[in-house]
Amino acid sequence: MPQNTKASPAFSRRRLLQGMAVLSLSAVCSSLFPAQMAAAQQSAESGFVATSSFLVSRPASPILAERYYSALCRHYADFPTRFAALKGYIATQNFAHVDAFLRAVDATHPLFQTASLIIASWYTGVVGEGAGSELIAYADAMMYLPTKDILVVPTYGGGPDSWGWDPAQKVKEKGEAA
Amino acid sequence: MKQVDADVVIIGSGVMGGLVATELAKAGKSVIIVEAGPRIKRQEIVERFRNSPFKMSLTNMKLQGVGSPYPDLPHVPSTYGEYLQQTGPVKYPTKYLRVVGGTTWHFGSALWRMIPNDFKLQSLYGRGRDWPIDYQELEPWYGRAERELGVSGMDGQDESGHGGEAWPPRSTPFPMTGLEPSYLFKRLSELLGKGGYNPVMEPNGRATRPYGRRPACAGNNNCNPVCPIAAKYDGSMHIDEAERHGATLLDNSVVYKIEADDAGKITGIWYRKPDGSNHHLTANYFVLAAYGIESPKLLLMSTSARYPNGIANGSDQVGRNLMGHTGISMNVMMKEDVWPGQGPTELLVYLNNRDGPFRKDFPSYKIKVRNTVPTADYAASLIKKGVLGSKLDEELKRMSARSLNFAIDFETLPLAENRIVPSKTRQDAIGLPVPEIYYSVTDYWHAGKTQGLLDFDNFARLLNADVSKIDTGYQDRQHIMGTTIMGDDAKNSVVNRHCQSHDHPNLFIAGTSVMPSASCMNPTLTGAALSLRLADYLLKTVKV
Ligand SMILES: Cc1cc2nc3c(=O)[nH]c(=O)nc-3n(C[C@H](O)[C@H](O)[C@H](O)COP(=O)(O)OP(=O)(O)OC[C@H]3O[C@@H](n4cnc5c(N)ncnc54)[C@H](O)[C@@H]3O)c2cc1C
Ligand code: SF4
Numbered sequence: 102m103p104q105n106t107k108a109s110p111a112f113s114r115r116r117l118l119q120g121m122a123v124l125s126l127s128a129v130c131s132s133l134f135p136a137q138m139a140a141a142q143q144s145a146e147s148g149f150v151a152t153s154s155f156l157v158s159r160p161a162s163p164i165l166a167e168r169y170y171s172a173l174c175r176h177y178a179d180f181p182t183r184f185a186a187l188k189g190y191i192a193t194q195n196f197a198h199v200d201a202f203l204r205a206v207d208a209t210h211p212l213f214q215t216a217s218l219i220i221a222s223w224y225t226g227v228v229g230e231g232a233g234s235e236l237i238a239y240a241d242a243m244m245y246l247p248t249k250d251i252l253v254v255p256t257y258g259g260g261p262d263s264w265g266w267d268p269a270q271k272v273k274e275k276g277e278a279a
Numbered sequence: 280m281k282q283v284d285a286d287v288v289i290i291g292s293g294v295m296g297g298l299v300a301t302e303l304a305k306a307g308k309s310v311i312i313v314e315a316g317p318r319i320k321r322q323e324i325v326e327r328f329r330n331s332p333f334k335m336s337l338t339n340m341k342l343q344g345v346g347s348p349y350p351d352l353p354h355v356p357s358t359y360g361e362y363l364q365q366t367g368p369v370k371y372p373t374k375y376l377r378v379v380g381g382t383t384w385h386f387g388s389a390l391w392r393m394i395p396n397d398f399k400l401q402s403l404y405g406r407g408r409d410w411p412i413d414y415q416e417l418e419p420w421y422g423r424a425e426r427e428l429g430v431s432g433m434d435g436q437d438e439s440g441h442g443g444e445a446w447p448p449r450s451t452p453f454p455m456t457g458l459e460p461s462y463l464f465k466r467l468s469e470l471l472g473k474g475g476y477n478p479v480m481e482p483n484g485r486a487t488r489p490y491g492r493r494p495a496c497a498g499n500n501n502c503n504p505v506c507p508i509a510a511k512y513d514g515s516m517h518i519d520e521a522e523r524h525g526a527t528l529l530d531n532s533v534v535y536k537i538e539a540d541d542a543g544k545i546t547g548i549w550y551r552k553p554d555g556s557n558h559h560l561t562a563n564y565f566v567l568a569a570y571g572i573e574s575p576k577l578l579l580m581s582t583s584a585r586y587p588n589g590i591a592n593g594s595d596q597v598g599r600n601l602m603g604h605t606g607i608s609m610n611v612m613m614k615e616d617v618w619p620g621q622g623p624t625e626l627l628v629y630l631n632n633r634d635g636p637f638r639k640d641f642p643s644y645k646i647k648v649r650n651t652v653p654t655a656d657y658a659a660s661l662i663k664k665g666v667l668g669s670k671l672d673e674e675l676k677r678m679s680a681r682s683l684n685f686a687i688d689f690e691t692l693p694l695a696e697n698r699i700v701p702s703k704t705r706q707d708a709i710g711l712p713v714p715e716i717y718y719s720v721t722d723y724w725h726a727g728k729t730q731g732l733l734d735f736d737n738f739a740r741l742l743n744a745d746v747s748k749i750d751t752g753y754q755d756r757q758h759i760m761g762t763t764i765m766g767d768d769a770k771n772s773v774v775n776r777h778c779q780s781h782d783h784p785n786l787f788i789a790g791t792s793v794m795p796s797a798s799c800m801n802p803t804l805t806g807a808a809l810s811l812r813l814a815d816y817l818l819k820t821v822k823v
Binding site: 156158198199200202203208213216217220221224225227234235236239240242244245246247248251252253254255256257258259260261262263264265266267269 | 325328330460465498499505616621651659667673
């Protein structure tokens, strides 16, 4: 599941992210083409994690961010340029929430399209089109979060007799216990 | 008898081949199972499923076509691709698997008995054909099949759908108690019950307690394409058991010819390996269990000067009478949260029109509730529509909680023109013809559709739900029947009441392809009961 750690101050978080990106890069570099390696490196430096976090309104895992970023670059050659434009725009506007961004930008605008592409990646866990699609995350895909505790991620079942109750009731009980 | 490779050679390692092999091997017979596809490991299929960008689900037939976690190899191309050629007005895109263990690896595992009237369609309703045997004859074998496949179910239900007393009659109880119905099923039973719809819980192949080597169902909601924990029955379990009792399995061995001598005795079979090499096997008896498309294709491919129309085809019925449960579906949006997708992928069905005098005019049908976790389907479509931000989470939750899919399966009749033949124009990578399928439906089916749409209307009203989509596009329900049809008359049927070829007494056919009527129920338990009965006949009467 995406990391649920509390958001730390921006500065130290960025330092941490850069450190992690370098670490995991060296771990996987033998399996990466130079271009992809560069893309992954860019992910850390590009601010993709922070922008993603804003777009999906929750903390975004830096490891997944790196994978999404390089997959997006692989599938859409102009992604770094599009992303830079989006990041630049968001930086100038000081939106309190992604909903404010969505209200400010028309759905047909390239900035909206880029935001949608990034959100779709995090939510569905998949990057690319049609038969060329590529899976980046399964159980960690964010689309499962809104129904968490009620529906399972298929193949990760709740165990025998884990269903049968009124889910509304179940969630309430859980909430009270927590 | 002269030296042969085995007492019995079985073609196909699905549930039917596996059941026959197990029975014969247990009785000490030498058995060779010849299987076209490779062995697979459950964990690898689960991993491939998890890693695939396409999560197939039965609610999304479009995605069904894109991919499958099962192997797609040159010598056994996947039925999810271009392998099956369609030539009829209605498509029959059935998705059987060619791997050790067969298609039940990804079946839904609904395991129903037919009811007595299903065996007498012609004499009671003037439609289709009668069986040469009746329900009573098959009843004990249904019981044995339920124990072999480990069926969980609810004793005492009226499975004829009329809300009456227990039906059909059974001499043995279900081996396991039924699954716990989910909240959705309970709530729907309540609401639809007000309109006179009697809920029936589907007997199925999910264990509800440890059964043999199977754990209890853990609600992984993934019966199609693979149960990650082997709680659900699949054919590989009987192949394992047959091997433990000494049967030999040859994998990656595609049988392409069956040979008979001039007197009609089957003398041997030929199979091809992925490297193109051809091999021969002999036996005293042969059991064909390659399922409803490949079994007739193989018989029709096996032509010779003596048998110009293929093996077992004196009647010209091989490949004909192809039946299925061609269906329709409806999506609705509820105004309350009911949460489909909790627990296993299906359980609740409605059978008010399973049987009655109406079968003179329109076919028997069942209405089922889909219970698959729908998240992936919804997320992609919402985002495409521009729904993002907080609204995306809200809508994902609302749609997951409230969208429902109902599907109807209609009985179809055996029609000579609906048939499968080996293609004359297209071959697979090892030079064998691919199957060519002609399929159509009649006014009888359309009369059923009209009736089913009335039920859909009633459902939406009783549920106070808005209809979001109705699809009457001839949905295929994956149940192949009729293509090696059973009957007493050698002139219009392929096998006799013992599943024995009329033309070749040492050739038997195991599976749903022998069924003379389709009913509206999933056919595997009936095929399994017939296969166990056939194995018993081989041992006790034929004395192999
Ligand atoms: C998606 C799906 C869901 C289903 N759900 C249900 C359900 O809920 N309930 C139900 O009752 N039924 C269901 N079915 C149908 C069920 O799967 C079949 O009835 C059952 O698998 C038939 O068993 P079989 O042994 O005859 O064939 P299979 O299981 O298909 O096994 C046949 C074997 O023969 C092998 N073979 C084929 N040709 C050759 C050859 N030339 N040489 C050697 N080997 C060969 C194949 O590779 C295969 O392994 C479903 C089917 C599908 C596709
Ligand atoms: S619901 Fe899950 S655990 Fe149960 S049988 Fe289906 S796949 Fe297996």
